[in-house]
Amino acid sequence: MSESETAAADIEAEETRARETLLEVSNLDAGYGDLQILTDLEMTVGRGEYVTIVGPNGAGKSTAMKSVFGLTSHMGGTVTFDGTDITQMVPEEIIHHGLGYVPQNDNVFSSLTVRENLEMGAYILDEVPEDALQAVFDRFPILERRQEQKAGTMSGGQQQMLAMGRALMLEPKLLLLDEPSAGLAPDLVADMFDRIDDINDAGTAILMVEQNAKEALRRCDRGYVLVNGKNGYVGSGRDLLDDEEVRQRFLGG
Amino acid sequence: MSVRDYLDRLTGTGRADTDAGAPGDGAAGTDLGIVVGLMLAVYVVFVAIGVVLGYDTNGIVNALSQVTFLTAVYALVVLALNLHWGYTGLFNIGVAGFMAVGTYTMAMATAAPDARVPGLGLPIWAGIALGMAAAAVIGLVAALPALRLRADYLAIVTIALAEIIRLTYLSSAVQTFTVFGTQLGTGGGSGIGIEADPDTVVVEFLASVPGLNVLFDAFGSVLSGMGVQQSVINNWYYAFVLLVVVVAYYWLLQRIGHSPFGRVLKSIREDEDVARALGKNTRLFKIKSFMVGCSLMGLAGILWFGSYGFINPNTFLPQVTFFVWIALIIGGAGSNTGGVVGAAMFAAVLFELPRYLASIAGDTGGLPSAPPTFARAVGALFDLEPLAFVAYGIDNIGPLRLVLVGVVLIVLMQRRPEGLLGHRKETAASIGLSRPNRSRETTDATAATDGGEEQ
Amino acid sequence: MSSDTAGSGSAAGDEPTAESDASGADTDAEAPASATGRDDDAGVTATGREADEVGAHIDGTPALAVKNLRKTFGGITAVDGTSFAVEAGKMTGLIGPNGAGKSTTFNLITGFNRPDSGQVLLNGDDITGKQPYEIADRGLVRTFQIARELEEMTVLENMMLGPQHQSGESLWRAVTPGVRSSVKRDEEKVLERVWEMLDFFDIAHLAEEYAGNLSGGQRKLLELARALMTDPDILLLDEPFAGVNPSLENRLLEHVHELREQGYTFLLVEHDIDLIMENCSRVLVLHQGKLLADGEPAEIKADERVIEAYLGGEVE
């Protein structure tokens, strides 16, 4: 990255901080069991910001996201969310603080109906939040029409919408998306990204891992390139797309 | 675990990671060392306890023969089971049923036609052969449909089958029956006597072999000089013979394990789909493994329960199966040496030692008489008479011993599911797999360039 | 999955190393020809087949053909009347989104699932509905999407498992005294091939390691090497590069190309469309269980239907 670009990234980062940091990952070392995958990871997401993580296979993108949600073992560093240290919390607690997570595969309860899936999203509340439910139905009308259908019988794209809808039931401040376009037929991919844009426009911050790096960078505010479990590059989506080195090495020219 | 440390010291290795050397060959010495060392340690403990507590010589020698007998018979069944579970990954908890088939068939074949429960009156060797064959056939009947089931379902099917077998032998409907004009019977609930009980037959046979008989006489006279009764000496003879059979089982199963056949079994245990994708007819391999294991269980049943001279259906309760399983898990599934070690640990330490201690305590006295019920024993505790409570415990050592068995099993599953001997690198091949000499130069070169790839 | 060269910090440094690694493998690679028992005709076949490649049509019997293959699972149609052919000695790619039926197609071809209707032909012979072991026996061998190595067996044991009809796989031969010595002799022959193959794939230094201790990429190498030990004609690779880091991916690709030059036929399923386009001479596109397109990479890239339904904005 050239000098000027680094400077631009710095400015971008300044702006983010001005925007008020929602998630802050600092010096994080994490992995599974004894196996360390992330080293010294630094990452921030501002309130309402749209951030993506890209990088080659095995770079630790999904692990980075999982470590935010308490699904990995932490060996060092901290994760702070909205002023609270969530480093040692389990997912069940983290959800209470306004984080939602959509895993990559197998992300619906296939033997439950669509509606029951959504209700499970609000399990920690005493009552099913009717307005949140209605908001999800408004966002994904197909889910309202198919309320009583078993989730397992829906198509891949519909399941992905259901999984997102379930995570939105608690109206999280930050939504974590693990490869939302994975395995979708390409005609559906654009639609999926549009919907993510909509969710972000409504004020929910997004942290997303994507294989489809070009499209993701085109849409996001800011991107992180991970290499070998470490921070590689950071910058606005446009800058990363324009960066010759990043293009060559990670985006296939 | 201290036993583990002890065993480590015996083998001189931590996790028994023998080098690429010939499989079994190099390890055989240390494995024998482990087993012999363990048995000697057990003997020493039993003798020491007996001597310290002032038990008589006959009692001590008898206890040792009992320990040896139990270790041997458990080792036989555990080795057979290890073929199923340790090598092939078949979760068979119907072991007692297959032992029942073997033993009952042998008993029915050898019983005299005019006995209370009539039989075919065949000689013992024919009875043994028929017993093994029958166990294998029942194994085949079970295997044909059931081996494609997942492990927990196979477990339920096998234990249900074992119960069906036991209930069938228990039934009065087959107490005596007639096939092709020949009267046969199982004896129903009252059981069946074993005409040619292996114990007597074997000892008589040994006594008639020239040379051996001299050795046996010498052994016998030394023991009887120490005040040991003839029946105990006979028990020792039979125990020796069983040890020889254990060696034969071990040899056979090591050969199976260390062969391309065993390699396929191992691959089935790890991931059957992979084996299928590599062109192995896994169904056939599983059936073979199951049948061989079942017939070995049948023989083990004959040598074990047959030697008591009498069997009834309740000899083959499901808990017999669980005891065998626990012994296998203690030693570590997948390793034949582990199986023998597990058998010794279970039979000697978990099963026989508490009983031995209780019987010494009972014989030598010193404790108040035991309260008749648990409530009274607890009452005694309140009256500050803890010894009475202890006496109640000793009086009820049977159930307590089984509680201990349960605790050991759970602790093992939690802390050391791979068993005392741990994962052992027993290479499934008939030869050592180190690189044949001629191409050694190239390895070093390639290995050097690729160092970074390891985790 | 841990990535290699954790200390290097920048991925750029890896690439040249990977290249030199691969070329290093090339120089060693005389061995594999004999390792796979094809030393005599490898060169000839390869050039012979190169000549065919110009035609791009399949003359005579295709190595593998499926006709009208159909499979439903509980009312959902996974494969819906697919037909295609794979030419001998070529590398054919199979692409499509998740749920397009790629893995099911693989399972139907290799006997892991039984098709509801349709046919699978191997060198012209009908193998529909045969057991996996019979199909592998006829020279069609698969690998799995997630490398399925036999975890508690060493790399050597994994490799020794490969060859078909080993004399010691018969129980009585394995145990009977006297006969066993012939088993040992056969094992020694297999062992020699195993080491040659390990050298070819540069994993000889891992020989004593339990397969469960290997990294994701090493497992993929082992799985391919083990499949080759069965002496197949056609290899079906299910996402062989998924989760493999870039430098190892290059190495794996080198190996595959080299093997193809020796005359092996490949059918591979991959997510990475660019990788398929660059490396395969023919590409099949599955969509909703049906074959959407079948042609050379250039044709596929230009195919309107494919662009519309599949490649979308990817092609710029």
Next chain:
Amino acid sequence: MGIADNYSRGRRLLVERPGQALAAVVGVLLVLALFADLAAKLGSGALGVGDVVLLAWRGVVNGLVIGLAGVGLSMTYSILNFANFAHGDYITGGAFVGWAVAWLVAGLGEYDIGSLLSLGLGADVYAPQLGTSIFGAPLALLLGLVAAGVGAIAIALLIDKLVYEPMRGQDGIALLIASIGVAFILRYLIVFVWGTSVTSVADEAGGLRPTVGGVTFSFGYHELTLVVCAVVLMVGVHVLLQRTKLGKAMRAMSDNQDLARVTGIPTERVIKWTWIIGAGLAGVAGYLLILEAGTIAYSRGWILLLLIFAAVILGGIGSVYGAIFGGLVIGLADSMSIIWIPSDFTKAAAFALMILILLFRPSGLFAGRTTA
């Protein structure tokens, strides 16, 4: 599903899996033959209508016990993902605790506490003296019922804490083996405290003997009590699983444990509730079984366990209604098969039925319907 659908499905079954189709046909023919035989026996007078009704009633009573206990086994099987071989001993444990409390309440003040709690072992206290029937000591019996449930729950939660919780990520086989260890501990601790003898603990209560059309039927009051309690509890479980979030969360967990965790379902709490419901039902089932049978022994639950497995597998693991249905089928098969086969073989017949189900329809007759 239309007839045409059924037809085409049937045809496909015939073509694809001739073995299974054949088994189905043989099964149907067998059932028809059995009914024909039953009709013949009734016609010839070898068997009276009263006898058949009696056997069926016994089958229903046993079936409800099996089903009630089976619900718990089915729930733990699908949510904790292992076959719990200690379930039978939870039944026995609950029964002993419940009856000890029932005796204590019934005989308090008259006999010494130790003798009552040891159910008369080694003392001169007997059920008839205490009058432990629903008419003789209703309060004691009710408290005993509650104690049986609570006792089994306490045992199950303690064991979960000590044994299964540290093993959470391990596979089902490791847990299954550990559960065999648990079974040993429970069973032989019971022997240590209460001995191995078969003790009569419930007093006679008599029963209804209506005569309809010249045939006299017999329904014991304790049997009726059992049926009423079992039905009430089953309805309760139904409501619990249908109407509460907990039921849905249980289904979600048996579906996908990891996803349940990231969705925010408190998985540990759901597991605890699974034990509470499962063990509570097991303990009550054991208590009622003893009430109806009159005698108690340490191996009672263990002997029942395989029949319970049979019921659960028959109904499909994870299906509560399947477990109840399976329990009734197994209970009826166990009791009514005596019409056709020697009584020694009735249990064997039930096991054989289970093996056949596992072989030909391992997902159970209620396939696909998980909890509730």
